[in-house]
Amino acid sequence: MIKDFVPKIKFQSMTFDKFIAPLLKLLPFAPELLSRGDRPLKMTFEDQIKALVYFHLQEHKSARHLIQDMKENAFAKQNIAPDDGISRSSFSEAVNHRGLEQLQFIFENLYKQAANVLPKEHKDLGDLISIDGSLIDAVLSMYWADYRKGSKKAKAHCGFNINSGIPSKVFLTEGNGGERPFIDQILAEGQTGVMDRGYQSHREFDLLQDANKHFVCRIKAKTTRTIIEKRPIAPDNYIFYDAVVLLGTPGQNQTKKPVRLVGYKIAGSKYYVATDRQDLTAEQIATIYKLRWTIESFFKWWKEHLKVYHLIARSEYGLMVQILGGLITYLLMAIYCHKEFNEKISIKRVRQLRTKILNELFQGQDNSGPTEDNNFKEQTKSFNAKT
Incomplete structure (x- = not known):
């Protein structure tokens, strides 16, 4: 008996497409990500950055959680994961060893986009950049993250544009890394660094x-x-x-x-x-x-709502990849909230964004008949109930 043919349906979200559009426009201009040796890339740079943004946007708590979602969720499987899928080991290898140059390019240029479109507060006070460091809990196997005996921590040294309300620069060191050497690197000519x-x-x-x-x-x-x-x-x-x-x-x-x-x-x-x-x-x-407190508020919000410090990398290189992925997601949110609501980022708008994406996919499956993802509707209902 021949089974009825069920076409594979491409699940898309207009809201997600709109959210990520500023990033996609920059991809053709990013440095090319090349494979090392003769083996083809398991993840293209577009695959990698989409996965990182999706990780932070949907508040995944581990690489295992993200990989599982890209295998079982129809939208993530078709729009986020590589065409042939991705294993946890291949994802870890990509995050810990590739994409840093490209992510830095995207972050710097997305920051310029955001700074141009977001309203400027406190213009009469000049171009203000708050500077501070934030400790990141590490695991003992992260030998490079020196802090104190029996404790490993890394430190993110950040610049935060007070006028636009967005992060502008980031550097990473071990937890004991000095803060003062980064002042000159964070500030551009004419800017005012605001420091403790x-x-x-x-x-x-x-x-x-x-x-x-x-x-x-x-x-x-x-x-x-x-x-x-x-x-x-x-x-x-x-x-x-x-x-x-x-x-x-x-x-x-x-x-x-x-x-x-x-x-x-x-x-x-x-x-x-x-x-x-x-x-x-x-x-x-x-x-x-x-106004220096704005960077403290940013760190608190960033950690709490984007799960940027749920580690998916252990190397210094990989942690910087993850941090840049979180910053890029924050910039996308800032642009989206301004364009759609003429507002600053708030957890209310972020939750609405997440719910709207899932509801669009839910409605698309209702109109599409049989699908390959039998658990998707239950996942969507569960997420909506939480938010």
Whole structure:
């Protein structure tokens, strides 16, 4: 008896296609990903980056979870996985050894796209880049991720564009990696780095001024200072100090170039902020430092809702691949939320995006008759119930 022929149906989501469109437009211009030796690639770069975006968008918690989804979910199998499928070992080999140059290209150019379309806040304060590091829990087999005895951690050193609300740069080191060396690499000429006390470096303050890069950096209250010029302070103001000074001990670690020091008091706590910005009021300098919290909020949101620190790689190379995949997903979300809702990223909109994609696929299967994925509807119903 001959069985009835059931055509293979291509499951697509217009919402997912729209979400990933800015990325797909960049793919033809990315550096070519070549196979090592005579063996063909198990994953093209397009396969790899789609899998990474899908991993973060759908909050997968492990590579095993992602591979299983690409085998069993009709949409992921046809639109995310390579044509011949992918094994866990082949996926791990690809993530840990290939695609970093291409991902860096996509991230840098997608950032430019996002920065051009997203509205600019605080334009009157200049081009503000918050700089900070975030520790990533590692496993003991990640020998390169030195932190302390019995504990392995890596550290992501990030720049965050305060005006546009998006990450701008990222570097990766072991958990003990110094933070100050990355200031110059994160900042472009004319930008203002906004930093906490851990970045206080009198030598770095001089070098930044030489390079026409600006800074607003909290410093330790007990830092020695030589006053060059005191500026008037309005009575009953939360600003209690404004002066041009040389920071540090003469003959030891004193700045060669004068800096401006602003002191202000909030909720009983005193803050001293060093800057080279002479074009702003003391109140504006205080406001800029307060905006530093945006990078802390980004790290918290990024970890909680995109699962970027559920490791799918163990090598330093592979972890950087995963981090870039997470940043690219965040940029795509920022562009999507602005274009569709004229809003910033929120978990509400991200959940709506995920649900809409799955509902479109659910409806497509309802209209298509028999399919190869008998569990898909149950997966969709389960996801909708959770969200």
